[in-house]
Amino acid sequence: MSGNAGRGGPQRRVRPTIEDVAAEAGVSRGTVSRVLNGGVNVSPTALAAVNNAIKHTGYVVNHHARSLVTQRSQSIAFILSEPQEKFFEDPNFPILLRGCTQALAEHDMPLLLSIAGGAEDRGRVLRFIAAGHIDGALLVSTHAGNPVVDQLSELGVPAVACGTPLGHEHELAYVSINEAEGARQATAHLIGIGRRRIATLTGPMDTPGGRDRLTGYRDALASARLPQDADLVAHGDYTQFSGEAAMAELLERRPDLDAVFVASDLMAVGAMAALSRAGRAVPRDVAVVGFDDSPSALAARPQLTTVRQPWPRISREMVRLLLARLDGQEPEPVILPTELVVRASA
Amino acid sequence: MSGNAGRGGPQRRVRPTIEDVAAEAGVSRGTVSRVLNGGVNVSPTALAAVNNAIKHTGYVVNHHARSLVTQRSQSIAFILSEPQEKFFEDPNFPILLRGCTQALAEHDMPLLLSIAGGAEDRGRVLRFIAAGHIDGALLVSTHAGNPVVDQLSELGVPAVACGTPLGHEHELAYVSINEAEGARQATAHLIGIGRRRIATLTGPMDTPGGRDRLTGYRDALASARLPQDADLVAHGDYTQFSGEAAMAELLERRPDLDAVFVASDLMAVGAMAALSRAGRAVPRDVAVVGFDDSPSALAARPQLTTVRQPWPRISREMVRLLLARLDGQEPEPVILPTELVVRASA
DNA sequence: GTTAGACAGGTCAACGGTGACACAAGGCGG
DNA sequence: CCGCCTTGTGTCACCGTTGACCTGTCTAAC
Numbered sequence: 001m002s003g004n005a006g007r008g009g010p011q012r013r014v015r016p017t018i019e020d021v022a023a024e025a026g027v028s029r030g031t032v033s034r035v036l037n038g039g040v041n042v043s044p045t046a047l048a049a050v051n052n053a054i055k056h057t058g059y060v061v062n063h064h065a066r067s068l069v070t071q072r073s074q075s076i077a078f079i080l081s082e083p084q085e086k087f088f089e090d091p092n093f094p095i096l097l098r099g100c101t102q103a104l105a106e107h108d109m110p111l112l113l114s115i116a117g118g119a120e121d122r123g124r125v126l127r128f129i130a131a132g133h134i135d136g137a138l139l140v141s142t143h144a145g146n147p148v149v150d151q152l153s154e155l156g157v158p159a160v161a162c163g164t165p166l167g168h169e170h171e172l173a174y175v176s177i178n179e180a181e182g183a184r185q186a187t188a189h190l191i192g193i194g195r196r197r198i199a200t201l202t203g204p205m206d207t208p209g210g211r212d213r214l215t216g217y218r219d220a221l222a223s224a225r226l227p228q229d230a231d232l233v234a235h236g237d238y239t240q241f242s243g244e245a246a247m248a249e250l251l252e253r254r255p256d257l258d259a260v261f262v263a264s265d266l267m268a269v270g271a272m273a274a275l276s277r278a279g280r281a282v283p284r285d286v287a288v289v290g291f292d293d294s295p296s297a298l299a300a301r302p303q304l305t306t307v308r309q310p311w312p313r314i315s316r317e318m319v320r321l322l323l324a325r326l327d328g329q330e331p332e333p334v335i336l337p338t339e340l341v342v343r344a345s346a
Numbered sequence: 347m348s349g350n351a352g353r354g355g356p357q358r359r360v361r362p363t364i365e366d367v368a369a370e371a372g373v374s375r376g377t378v379s380r381v382l383n384g385g386v387n388v389s390p391t392a393l394a395a396v397n398n399a400i401k402h403t404g405y406v407v408n409h410h411a412r413s414l415v416t417q418r419s420q421s422i423a424f425i426l427s428e429p430q431e432k433f434f435e436d437p438n439f440p441i442l443l444r445g446c447t448q449a450l451a452e453h454d455m456p457l458l459l460s461i462a463g464g465a466e467d468r469g470r471v472l473r474f475i476a477a478g479h480i481d482g483a484l485l486v487s488t489h490a491g492n493p494v495v496d497q498l499s500e501l502g503v504p505a506v507a508c509g510t511p512l513g514h515e516h517e518l519a520y521v522s523i524n525e526a527e528g529a530r531q532a533t534a535h536l537i538g539i540g541r542r543r544i545a546t547l548t549g550p551m552d553t554p555g556g557r558d559r560l561t562g563y564r565d566a567l568a569s570a571r572l573p574q575d576a577d578l579v580a581h582g583d584y585t586q587f588s589g590e591a592a593m594a595e596l597l598e599r600r601p602d603l604d605a606v607f608v609a610s611d612l613m614a615v616g617a618m619a620a621l622s623r624a625g626r627a628v629p630r631d632v633a634v635v636g637f638d639d640s641p642s643a644l645a646a647r648p649q650l651t652t653v654r655q656p657w658p659r660i661s662r663e664m665v666r667l668l669l670a671r672l673d674g675q676e677p678e679p680v681i682l683p684t685e686l687v688v689r690a691s692a
Numbered sequence: 693g694t695t696a697g698a699c700a701g702g703t704c705a706a707c708g709g710t711g712a713c714a715c716a717a718g719g720c721g722g
Numbered sequence: 723c724c725g726c727c728t729t730g731t732g733t734c735a736c737c738g739t740t741g742a743c744c745t746g747t748c749t750a751a752c
Contacts (some may be wrong), residue, residue, distance in 0.1 A: 015478075061477060062412075062478055063419075063477040064409075064411075064414040064478055068409040068410040073410065075458075075479075088443075093440060098434045102461075102526050105467065105470060109458045110458050110459070110460060111460075112458050113447060113457045113459050114457075115444075126452065131408065132410055133421075189371060241647050276647075299616075330636075342580075
């Protein structure tokens with residue numbers, strides 16, 4: 001009931017406690033707690049009095065005190081395993097991050113950001129989880145043999161992965177897109193507009209995206225009875241530079257190619273740079289299809305035909321699965337369809 | 347000492363407490379706590395025993411219990427006020443986020459991510475802060491009259507802003523770059539390579555970056571006794587599209603311009619697209635200098651001459667200032683120098 | 693041979709909630 | 723009319739740490 005007026009330093013005001021509210025409302029702590037947690041078995045009179053007192057005192061529940069007794073923190077971590085650079089340069093990362101933040105905000109859960117790069121970082125993340133900061137985790141890039149996954153399940157912390165978690169498909173809930181089908185559609189589109197010498201530029205072969213998109217490309221060729229040619233396949237790592245280099249390599253091997261399916265928009269932008277340097281016009285000489293529908297697809301000239309990843313749905317589903325797991329359920333993995341967005345490049 | 351073996355559902359293992367460690371080490375809780383907090387006044391024997399017991403039991407301190415008594419959460423929030431799209435599309439955002447995460451990780455502090463868009467979100471952020479989740483906040487884009495700033499200082503939560511917080515310069519610690527000097531250098535470089543009809547493409551005029559970079563441009567022209575011409579100034583909002591549009595407008599107004607200083611790399615990429623469509627070669631016909639040195643500067647063709655923002659230092663300084671404020675100090679704002687990176691576009 | 697420190701380590705009351713439990717009062721069927 | 727159930731509310735132990743306080747030893751100075 002008394003002010004405190006911080007003098008000097010960061011003045012930390014004494015926040016009202018549940019006790020203060022109880023006194024103000026003329027009830028006991030227990031009753032206030034009951035109102036705070038759904039208000040069952042509380043008389044209308046008491047409820048009104050408590051709500052009034054809360055407004056009056058500006059009371060906000062103390063997160064740590066509550067978490068200490070309930071054993072849940074009501075917070076979720078967004079965990080990046082593996083080299084950080086990768087994520088921070090990946091245009092999909094901010095989009096996914098935003099989607100997850102929004103979806104969690106709807107459940108009034110804050111998002112903790114945690115990045116595990118080297119082994120040292122990993123220890124930090126582990127301690128951080130064990131300390132009880134979080135109830136669950138959203139995982140990005142869970143490649144085969146990822147130690148964080150094991151540690152999470154050892155600690156009993158539910159997790160949901162983005163993309164198929166190679167080697168952990170059975171222990172982990174996950175949300176993925178139908179990579180192969182997206183790639184197949186993209187390649188089929190190139191076939192449909194009359195291209196026959198269609199190359200592909202893949203992602204890393206140890207990621208599901210890299211592998212499955214190559215499979216989809218091959219399926220499309222097979223369906224159309226087009227020959228498979230190893231010279232038409234080059235590998236990149238999703239970055240623009242790797243796309244530029246790999247495209248140059250492809251042009252050297254098969255100067256006659258008339259289309260290319262590229263496993264990421266960023267690589268596609270690099271590929272278009274290589275094509276333009278080689279004097280090939282897009283889409284006239286070489287048609288290009290990308291993957292992701294990231295902002296750079298729209299920014300590219302010509303604008304990129306690409307396979308859209310449904311990021312808003314992906315992040316919503318990830319959060320949904322995680323909350324289900326927190327609720328003790330064992331939800332099935334979710335595989336979302338992609339959509340081919342046809343623009344100028346093909 | 348006993349296993350617990352979760353059956354079904356998310357098996358939450360019972361974590362060892364400080365009590366378990368004390369029993370294992372044959373000392374009291376207090377001694378364990380002392381070891382945990384720096385180990386002063388602890389005999390080497392006891393210290394070894396406790397450390398052993400910690401390793402044995404796999405003990406990790408319970409964050410909530412500690413925070414409850416210490417009244418500090420050892421966590422920092424990264425708060426985005428204002429329209430989210432802006433940040434998630436800004437290539438600088440992931441870079442800053444990474445820098446801050448890393449700098450905080452060195453102090454073993456997790457980063458909470460919080461986004462305040464509409465008024466509703468703002469209430470969420472407020473409750474979140476009042477609940478004691480965080481000890482301090484890193485603010486991005488604190489434009490004039492930002493309500494979050496007021497709320498933070500009302501709650502006594504120290505905050506550090508990135509960029510000059512217009513209208514809050516005196517209440518808030520902040521880290522900024524020398525915007526005007528960076529712009530001046532960039533423009534002076536264009537003058538130095540013999541350009542005389544130099545245009546500029548600014549950011550929004552209600553941001554410090556937008557205003558001060560224009561000032562720097564004008565200063566450089568003035569120093570070289572070049573005329574100021576309102577027709578040579580166009581405004582954008584830092585996005586690629588706005589850069590493309592504004593450049594087209596500039597070309598219409600002053601077809602004879604021979605250089606342009608652009609207030610962001612993204613806009614510069616847009617501007618180069620507009621130039622190329624208008625048949626002007628970069629840098630021969632029109633030299634271009636950008637601002638930020640974001641990844642797109644390197645990816646552009648020709649590669650962009652640009653003013654580098656020292657992001658690693660910016661984020662480190664932000665964290666340093668915030669920790670100082672948490673420590674009760676009143677650190678001075680930090681203004682960092684920029685660096686002109688000369689590449690192919692000018 | 694005292695005595696004052698310094699040092700090690702034990703004890704215990706908080707921190708701010710929650711939830712199991714006790715209990716009183718009123719309603720109701722037998 | 724009585725026992726039983728329902729409903730509203732107070733009580734209090736407990737969640738896992740910390741840190742102030744206290745006690746007991748050992749050391750060194752006088």
